[in-house]
Amino acid sequence: MTHQENATATPVNPPVLFVNRLLASLPGKDRRQILASCESVELHLAEVISEPGDRILHVYFPTDSFVSMLTPADDHAGLEVRLVGHEGMIGTPLILGVEVTLLRTLVQGAGSAWRMTPEQFAAALRQSSALQGVLNRYLFLLTNEVERMVACTRFHVLEARLARWLLMTQDRAHSDRFHITHEFLASILGVRRVGVTKAASALQQRQLIRYRRGDIEILDRARLIDAACGCYGAAEAMYERMLG
Incomplete structure (x- = not known):
């Protein structure tokens, strides 16, 4: 897939410090502990983070980047089932203890994200009941979104x-x-x-x-x-x- 086939953001205002809303919803202590385990990375346009069947190598919390989650189909580039930006995270199967993904993850908008390893993420879940609660609600929202997408x-x-x-x-x-x-x-x-x-x-x-x-x-x-x-x-x- 070439660069021109993907959506890219064009800034129209001075730079703004964006946050990830899942992390921002946590109590300050929990958020600081989790961010201490993260590194800030840049996601590049058209970068493929994962393919179906891949082992999940990192969890991402986008800030001003966004990605498409695509489900594979025969003779088709893939139907988008989720668009994830600063409101969400990439690597949700790990919340349930599943280490592989069934979706293609493609960067649509270049920008920054917080990244952590599966081991760091598992430790954060054990240490923060607030994070577990937020991500459980997020999983519910994703389930509802997929159901709504089918009808849509x-x-x-x-x-x-x-x-x-x-x-x-x-x-x-x-x-x-x-x-x-x-x-x-x-x-x-x-x-x-x-x-x-x-x-x-x-x-x-x-x-x-x-x-x-x-x-x-x-x-x-x-x-x-x-x-x-x-x-x-x-x-x-x-x-x-x-x-x-």
């Missing part, structure tokens, strides 16, 4: 699904602008390229986005939310209730 893919029109994906990407990119091709959008949404072209054109004609040669700018977030399926607001509201 089956019942919601492509234009609304595309609007939802653009909003989710904007949230994680911390930017109104990013780059992504029709080909990659079609891949992660599980549709033909012509369908994405029509849906993006419809959003552009309504002056919700500007789209030219893969460069996307969100022009009217409020109206784009109205254009998206209700899955967008529902998922975010549940996150706020349980982890906000």
Whole structure:
């Protein structure tokens, strides 16, 4: 997969110190202990963190980076089942004691993340009941998200699904602008390229986005939310209730 096939964030404001929301939700003592075991790393555009069946080598808590979690399919680049940024973590099977992943993990937006080894993560879980509680709730949210995604893919029109994906990407990119091709959008949404072209054109004609040669700018977030399926607001509201 080439660099141009992936979404990249384009800063539009002065740099901001971003945090990982899972870690930020912990009591100060627990958070400091966990961060003491982490190292700060940069995730690079199009970097593949893991492939299906790989042993999990690290846990990541993104801050201003974000990744796609893709499930493999025959003759298909993979359908996106999760978009993870500063609200989440990479390496969730380790919460349940599972050391391998079944998903392809691909960096969509370059940036920083906190990283720790599986051994350090296991020690942190043993030492912090607060971390265990937060991550148990996070796992519940992920389960709900996957269930909602199945229904969304089956019942919601492509234009609304595309609007939802653009909003989710904007949230994680911390930017109104990013780059992504029709080909990659079609891949992660599980549709033909012509369908994405029509849906993006419809959003552009309504002056919700500007789209030219893969460069996307969100022009009217409020109206784009109205254009998206209700899955967008529902998922975010549940996150706020349980982890906000």
